[in-house]
Amino acid sequence: MGDAEPGNLVGYPAPLRRGSISCRSVNAGYLGTTVLHDVSFRIDEPGIYVVLGRNGAGKTTLFRTLAGILSPTQGEVFIGGEPLDHQTSRDHVHFLSHMDGIPDGLPVREALEFYAAVEGASSADVDRVMDLLGIGKLGGSYLSQLSAGQKKRVSIARIFFQEREIYLLDEPTANLDPQLAREIRTLVLALSREKIVLYSSHNLFEAREIGRFVLVINEGRLVRFDRIENLRGARYAVGIRVLEPTDALSDFSHEGDYFVKTLAGPEEVPPLIRELEARGIKIREVREMDNPLEDLFA
Amino acid sequence: MRNPSVSTGPPSLLWTTFRRSLTIGRTYIVVGIVYVLVLSVALSLSPGSSFDSAFPIFLPIFGVLGSMGSLMVFSNDRTKGVFEYLIAYGFSPRGLFINVLLASLLIETVTLALLVGIGLAIFVASGHAISLPLLTALSVYSVPMSYASSAFASLMGMIWTSLAKPWTGLSSPIGLVPFVGIAPSLLTLALVAFLAIQGFANVDLVVGAVVLGVLTLVVALLSELDRLLPRERLLSPV
Numbered sequence: 342m343g344d345a346e347p348g349n350l351v352g353y354p355a356p357l358r359r360g361s362i363s364c365r366s367v368n369a370g371y372l373g374t375t376v377l378h379d380v381s382f383r384i385d386e387p388g389i390y391v392v393l394g395r396n397g398a399g400k401t402t403l404f405r406t407l408a409g410i411l412s413p414t415q416g417e418v419f420i421g422g423e424p425l426d427h428q429t430s431r432d433h434v435h436f437l438s439h440m441d442g443i444p445d446g447l448p449v450r451e452a453l454e455f456y457a458a459v460e461g462a463s464s465a466d467v468d469r470v471m472d473l474l475g476i477g478k479l480g481g482s483y484l485s486q487l488s489a490g491q492k493k494r495v496s497i498a499r500i501f502f503q504e505r506e507i508y509l510l511d512e513p514t515a516n517l518d519p520q521l522a523r524e525i526r527t528l529v530l531a532l533s534r535e536k537i538v539l540y541s542s543h544n545l546f547e548a549r550e551i552g553r554f555v556l557v558i559n560e561g562r563l564v565r566f567d568r569i570e571n572l573r574g575a576r577y578a579v580g581i582r583v584l585e586p587t588d589a590l591s592d593f594s595h596e597g598d599y600f601v602k603t604l605a606g607p608e609e610v611p612p613l614i615r616e617l618e619a620r621g622i623k624i625r626e627v628r629e630m631d632n633p634l635e636d637l638f639a
Numbered sequence: 640m641r642n643p644s645v646s647t648g649p650p651s652l653l654w655t656t657f658r659r660s661l662t663i664g665r666t667y668i669v670v671g672i673v674y675v676l677v678l679s680v681a682l683s684l685s686p687g688s689s690f691d692s693a694f695p696i697f698l699p700i701f702g703v704l705g706s707m708g709s710l711m712v713f714s715n716d717r718t719k720g721v722f723e724y725l726i727a728y729g730f731s732p733r734g735l736f737i738n739v740l741l742a743s744l745l746i747e748t749v750t751l752a753l754l755v756g757i758g759l760a761i762f763v764a765s766g767h768a769i770s771l772p773l774l775t776a777l778s779v780y781s782v783p784m785s786y787a788s789s790a791f792a793s794l795m796g797m798i799w800t801s802l803a804k805p806w807t808g809l810s811s812p813i814g815l816v817p818f819v820g821i822a823p824s825l826l827t828l829a830l831v832a833f834l835a836i837q838g839f840a841n842v843d844l845v846v847g848a849v850v851l852g853v854l855t856l857v858v859a860l861l862s863e864l865d866r867l868l869p870r871e872r873l874l875s876p877v
Contacts, residue, residue: 411874446663447662
């Protein structure tokens, strides 16, 4: 993206870098139903670009289109300035589906050998990736014997066999426990130092934690492409439940059992908690009272 | 992490699909073997030349069960996102269909070898000799009909599975396709019985016509595959 404003792509004023991805006026969908409408953007600097949107907004369709799985019914996708085809996709793009994508009927080791064969990687790569993801002891286990977290580890392992310039990760942390989600984000963050990572999520807080830019999809349209720090909900309110009744929260409003305070953003939550604890207030629960994503789509 | 290798085309999935199909569909093969065991014992012990005439007619019905494993692989790969992964890495949807079809024919080969071997072994062990008409019926009817039925069941199953929601269970396409697969063989059986009652002598001609008809259907389905199964049909639900 460099100094250019994100999303400014009209006319492609500069040649795209080898590791770039862009699309111009793309419509795409399924069996005659258009899901993506006139989507255009250009990305040519490494980093994590979080694709945010509610369920059904078109995130998966966008990723499938960028990966060459779906063909645009209008417009074009470019990888490194070249129109996307199966070979450019295979050479430059890693795609991680929102599904596990693990073949049944094979133990983990053989499933990874299967991925490795598809991607032109070796047995040594399988060993390395199993160590990296901490699944070395699962080699003989079948899919049906794995927990959700273990399945995700196996699933995500395949993007580490070979380097590519572009990584499309469709909700890689969905339905995972916080510990594993954090581990995966750490791996992706390391990856993003040199690679372009498009990372879909419906979690704005996750986006703020790892993202550099955000692409907001609503009803199949790219409604915003901006630096992550510019993303603010109209209202960010946290509710606090306390163990014992107190008069010390007179500056908070009430919603049910919660004392509610409006803040500038989630970064103000930890200092608030520290302040309340310093005042001797025993906190039972802290929760976000609104989903700031709603504001983005208003 | 290694650098990307120089581009090569996607590798063949046939051997992996074959092994996965054997693993997932082994129960069907075992069921087919048990049926053939029972049938062979019953026919071998019955008087006259009933084995010679009945065994070749029944064989494709049990043989087609063996190829159900590859259809289960197809259904699982579709609903679990394996196909979209493979398409993203350069596999064509048509190639994926053909891969499953070939895997089902490979399994059919293994299943047929097992069933014919077991059936003939029981027949011979019962003190009978293998006759030329039996070998002719096996090679002219049983083997071609088994392959044709297997291909028909696989293609119909893939098309049906792709058009349906990803159901599971007995009312799903996977649960019902075995009945589709054995339909040609049952039709042949019914025809042969009907013609025998009517005193029609040239049964071979009718049986040959049925096999040819099923093969024609298979070729027609194959030629329409791209239209019947666009790539969107291979993707898991969003």
